[in-house]
Amino acid sequence: MLLDVREADEYRAGHAPGALHLPLSRLAADADVPGSQGGRSLVLICRSGSRSQDAARLLADRGVASVDVIGGLRDWAEQGLPVRDAHGRAGVVI
Incomplete structure (x- = not known):
């Protein structure tokens, strides 16, 4: 399960398809x-x-095991992997 820990405005602007949103602050x-x-x-x-x-x-x-994506969504996008906005259109990493 991919969990995006950025804040809401960042997530809405662009996230990996299928990622769930749970900000680090929460x-x-x-x-x-x-x-x-x-x-x-x-x-x-x-x-x-x-x-x-x-x-x-x-x-x-x-006690919860997890791994992080090294380089984050910025590197994800640079590798040509999809980034979608809150409406499912092409998103941006902010």
Whole structure:
């Protein structure tokens, strides 16, 4: 499960198709993590990889295993992988 930990305006502007949105700020406030109990692997993404690393550490402290996308959505887009906005159109990474 791909979990985007950026803030709402960033997510709406452009995200990986199928990514769920849970901002790091909510994660730090102990928000429930979707899928963390279902045995599904969590893959975390942000713009550059910094916030997703912070999120991975927070989750590890809770006993939830995850990995982060090194280079974040910026590198994702540079590799030609799709980025969609809140309406499903071509998005941008901000």
